[in-house]
Amino acid sequence: MSKSFGPTSTTDDTVTTIGSAYQFPSTVDVTCTKIRLAYGETTATIEVAGHIIIVVPGVPGSPFCYAFGNAGGGAAADRSQTKAEEIDCRIPIPRNTTVTVKALTAEEVAEVTISLLCEPGCNKDGGEMTLMAGGTGADGTADVALSLTANAKATALGATGLTPYRNGMLRRIRFAAGNLVDSKSASGVLALVISGYPLPLEFACGKGNGGDTSGQIGETDVINNLGVPVVANSAITITWTGAEVDVSATVSLHCD
Numbered sequence: 001m002s003k004s005f006g007p008t009s010t011t012d013d014t015v016t017t018i019g020s021a022y023q024f025p026s027t028v029d030v031t032c033t034k035i036r037l038a039y040g041e042t043t044a045t046i047e048v049a050g051h052i053i054i055v056v057p058g059v060p061g062s063p064f065c066y067a068f069g070n071a072g073g074g075a076a077a078d079r080s081q082t083k084a085e086e087i088d089c090r091i092p093i094p095r096n097t098t099v100t101v102k103a104l105t106a107e108e109v110a111e112v113t114i115s116l117l118c119e120p121g122c123n124k125d126g127g128e129m130t131l132m133a134g135g136t137g138a139d140g141t142a143d144v145a146l147s148l149t150a151n152a153k154a155t156a157l158g159a160t161g162l163t164p165y166r167n168g169m170l171r172r173i174r175f176a177a178g179n180l181v182d183s184k185s186a187s188g189v190l191a192l193v194i195s196g197y198p199l200p201l202e203f204a205c206g207k208g209n210g211g212d213t214s215g216q217i218g219e220t221d222v223i224n225n226l227g228v229p230v231v232a233n234s235a236i237t238i239t240w241t242g243a244e245v246d247v248s249a250t251v252s253l254h255c256d
Helices: none
Strands: 002-008 016-018 029-038 047-055 063-071 085-093 100-107 112-118 130-133 146-148 168-178 188-194 203-204 221-223 228-230 236-242 247-256
Touching: 002 100, 029 047, 047 085, 047 247, 063 130, 085 112, 100 112, 130 221, 130 236, 146 247, 168 188, 168 203, 168 236, 203 221, 236 247
Parallel strands: 063 168
Antiparallel strands: 002 112, 016 100, 029 085, 029 112, 047 063, 047 100, 047 168, 063 247, 130 247, 146 236, 168 221, 168 228, 168 247, 188 203, 188 236
């Protein structure tokens, strides 16, 4: 099955409910294995970076957070449309559960629409662990490492910041930031330090040029196929070093 939420436009630095809450059928447990995300931005000099937040009451790990963005609005010459973004996930949804989908974005993002694609069956305790940081105010300076910390508005909903609540294996990282200055590179390095892990974790992120009125198509950086152990209550630190000026750096970590 697949259930859609929205379209709903978000408000600057505000947790926005997308569409309406939905009670899943009473006849079957399901697991959401993929999220489809669509949005637009037609206002010049508006950054697109934030988190999608899936609230599943009673399920360990909820709310589940997914960074998205790496785009900028453009009133004068938006680039042509592209397909909706697909996000891999593992979210158990027991029968009769009422699910709410939210977004927390640095600035307004237009007509956010989200679909949850689900398969039959679920292990209530078998969902992924998502950790998150960054967002509004996480604005970098060229070639200076910026520390990303848990977003207080997301953690107020119950989202996990950067302190794992159980042991796990980091499998995937999602990263986004805004770049709204013409003729500026969007590239940089995302670096993690995980307590007890002795090897470097440094990842090239970002692509393309900044844009003020011209707009950009968003492609969230997704780093897959990791196998880094994380330990409950251990320390994780994240820094972003942009080659030039980036704003609202946003990250999510996804663990088995």
